[in-house]
Amino acid sequence: MHSPRIDYEAVFQALPSVVALFTTDLVYADVNEAFLSSMGRTREQVVGRHLWDVFPDAPQDSAVSGMRKLRDSLRWVAATGQRDAMTLHRYDVQFPDRPGVWEERYWSPVNVPVFGPDGQVALLLHREEDITELIRARGGRATGDEATALEGELYIRAREIQGINERLREAHAREREVALSLQEAMLPAPEPLRHYQAAVRYHPAVNALNVCGDWYDLVDLPGGRIAAAVGDVVGQGLAAAGVMGQLRSALSAASRVADGPARALEVLDLYARSVDGAESTTAVLTVIDGTRRTITYSSAGHPPPALLHPDGTVDYLDRATDPPLGARPEHVSRPQAETTFNEGATLVLYTDGLVERRHEDIDTGLARLADSLTRHQGTDPETLADAVLADLIPTAGASDDTALVVLRL
The missing domain is CATH 3.30.450.20 (PAS domain)
Structure with a gap:
């Protein structure tokens, strides 16, 4: 019928x-x-x-x-x-x-x-x-x-x-x-990196209840390496800002001493279990080795970083994704993957406010990001960061805040 x-x-x-x-x-x-x-x-x-x-x-x-x-x-x-x-x-x-x-x-x-x-x-x-x-x-x-x-x-x-x-x-x-002031204090402009050009952005949500859960971090490591991370706390307002500050500091410290990004996220996972409001936080950590031209990465339930190649193609680093922090009742080792890059490539880390939209599959947002990166390939990190935000953030503003890291390799 x-x-x-x-x-x-x-x-x-x-x-x-x-x-x-x-x-x-x-x-x-x-x-x-x-x-x-x-x-x-x-x-x-x-x-x-x-x-x-x-x-x-x-x-x-x-x-x-x-x-x-x-x-x-x-x-x-x-x-x-x-x-x-x-x-x-x-x-x-x-x-x-x-x-x-x-x-x-x-x-x-x-x-x-x-x-x-x-x-x-x-x-x-x-x-x-x-x-x-x-x-x-x-x-x-x-x-x-x-x-x-x-x-x-x-x-x-x-x-x-x-x-x-x-x-x-x-x-x-x-x-x-108040939350934005706190966010600004805890997410200062990063110090110049020794071997790379980088741009960072924080774009607040238009809704007062959805602000201050996102963070970014860039850390110079021994041996000419660099750690780049972004994360997203599930909470809202000042409570989320406080949790964000604790987790950002903890991951920044862990990335300096841990043996790779997976181990650093395992340390962060253990720490998050003692922080009220940290459950279900997502984060991704990448370690770039300029000598070997490799990117080692691990993700705790976070959208995958994008690697923009010099020829304009885009790959998503999605081979080492695990559940968010505190999602498992027992501690389990996290996965880690590695990929190579050519000189002139660009690594882009971001939070879900950039690509996720209501009533839309996440793949649509990822395709939109890849298209923007390809169209603006060859621009410097500052220009590319502004272009990506202009292309992907709705004219009326986003309903979730967005952190963005653009790193020229």
Whole structure:
């Protein structure tokens, strides 16, 4: 039995709720019939125009800022790729045939991201429930005075909830500022290496809750060798920053004395078991030997480093990958692999914020990175690092922070 073909355009238009689709620039891409009926607009008056052009806030009452709150919510959803259920709010609608005349209305909105094939936010779905009559009449049983009192009470409660949400966002913003300052202090620009050119980058997430779990490290070793590492703590905010600092220091010390990257990660794994919040951290450590022209590496559940050859081809170092730190109940030796390189090759280490996207296979992100590296082959590490970030970080910002190391061999 064949499933019937579904006309999603007809479904969209038949939805009883007020529904609109926005572009990420907050231009109306489409609206359904319930939207036009509730708002008293024609399709020509809405589609193709910006939110604030179609529905400006009432100029006579600065306290009514429904459009501005909706604008901020939609921008947040576009930047983070996360759903936002807004609190009940008042937004007055201007009669299109009576300029300057506004009708007092109350709404319960929710905004949801719609992802494209590339895993990026392509559209924003906005749904409104008009609860004006509920507030005014309380099910049709209230007197005029009771309805007015209920309306006022609900409006006050809605404003209180909005105030709480705004204070929470301010607190998150302050935490993000502190966390970024801590991140900057713990991830200083590396000292010049003896035999190699290197560039490092840290790109913070747009969401205050997803910052400061990533780190990088570059260490000169005896015999003209160099250790390069990146890692990613699962936690969030200041807690993740603290764990990150401990693990970065521990791996930096272990890489100086351990017999190879696998043994250094084993030491880090044992240490991570004593650090709250370190479980499931991922990390990869590479040791470059310029004399032998080899790269020895080991990974604890981390995305594989990319090796850009002088001819523009890219290989991923993925032959020594093991579970993240603390994932096994018992200590087990970690794998280690080795590969060779030619002079002029470039090694790129990164954290998952560079290549992972919601609703997208990791292989798509890895292919995108390889394509960027090939197109910019031959550029110096600083230029290449900036180009890779420009190519792979979404225009609206990433929902996860990103650490990046580019090393010319």
